[in-house]
Amino acid sequence: DAGVIQSPRHEVTEMGQEVTLRCKPISGHDYLFWYRQTMMRGLELLIYFNNNVPIDDSGMPEDRFSAKMPNASFSTLKIQPSEPRDSAVYFCASSLFLWGGPDKPQHFGDGTRLSIL
Amino acid sequence: AQSVTQLDSQVPVFEEAPVELRCNYSSSVSVYLFWYVQYPNQGLQLLLKYLSGSTLVKGINGFEAEFNKSQTSFHLRKPSVHISDTAEYFCAVSDYYNTDKLIFGTGTRLQVFP
Numbered sequence: 448d449a450g451v452i453q454s455p456r457h458e459v460t461e462m463g464q465e466v467t468l469r470c471k472p473i474s475g476h477d478y479l480f481w482y483r484q485t486m487m488r489g490l491e492l493l494i495y496f497n498n499n500v501p502i503d504d505s506g507m508p509e510d511r512f513s514a515k516m517p518n519a520s521f522s523t524l525k526i527q528p529s530e531p532r533d534s535a536v537y538f539c540a541s542s543l544f545l546w547g548g549p550d551k552p553q554h555f556g557d558g559t560r561l562s563i564l
Numbered sequence: 565a566q567s568v569t570q571l572d573s574q575v576p577v578f579e580e581a582p583v584e585l586r587c588n589y590s591s592s593v594s595v596y597l598f599w600y601v602q603y604p605n606q607g608l609q610l611l612l613k614y615l616s617g618s619t620l621v622k623g624i625n626g627f628e629a630e631f632n633k634s635q636t637s638f639h640l641r642k643p644s645v646h647i648s649d650t651a652e653y654f655c656a657v658s659d660y661y662n663t664d665k666l667i668f669g670t671g672t673r674l675q676v677f678p
Contacts (some may be wrong), residue, residue, distance in 0.1 A: 489670035489671055491668075492666070492667075495665070540607070540608075552598075552610035552613070553608075553666065554607075555607030555608040557607050558606075
């Protein structure tokens with residue numbers, strides 16, 4: 448089992464640039480989640496998908512953020528234009544059915560550390 | 565809406581000492597409770613979960629947690645910690661009617677010293 452794969456692991460870019468974060472969920476998982484982690488706000492759920500359809504995007508901070516899941520094996524989180532306050536670690540997680548009926552927890556990737564200068 | 569409060573942002577402890585990481589939650593409905601661990605530069609891993617039944621839940625790496633409904637708490641304990649337990653620990657809650665989403669606490673950094 449390859450686990451949830453995120454790329455890139457680190458991204459440093461200048462303010463105003465477009466940033467695209469990528470996620471490959473575990474094969475067969477129906478749910479995909481995007482989280483943002485900062486020192487000030489902790490771990491926040493941004494958006495999640497079920498069977499490639501966005502279910503709840505109420506955590507997306509503003510219109511500069513967008514997420515897509517064109518197929519069951521790939522999702523992107525895009526920030527355009529980026530701002531220094533977007534600097535954070537962004538995590539992708541996937542799960543089978545819900546977050547975790549027995550033995551079905553959310554599986555997290557190792558995250559993308561984003562720095563906007 | 566649910567919320568989770570982790571009362572301690574940092575907990576320093578010596579190796580082989582016992583530790584308790586505190587978690588309190590707020591919800592108007594029944595909840596499911598979780599503890600996750602995050603090692604440096606890694607994602608979160610599930611330590612244990614409370615869904616129903618026995619209020620004492622055992623997880624991986626010798627950790628356990630006790631669900632206390634009257635005190636709305638779900639504290640994490642380990643009788644003897646190791647250096648390798650140094651990590652960030654997150655408590656999370658999901659409500660009975662909206663189990664898609666996990667609400668996380670702000671985390672507690674456990675630092676184990678030799």
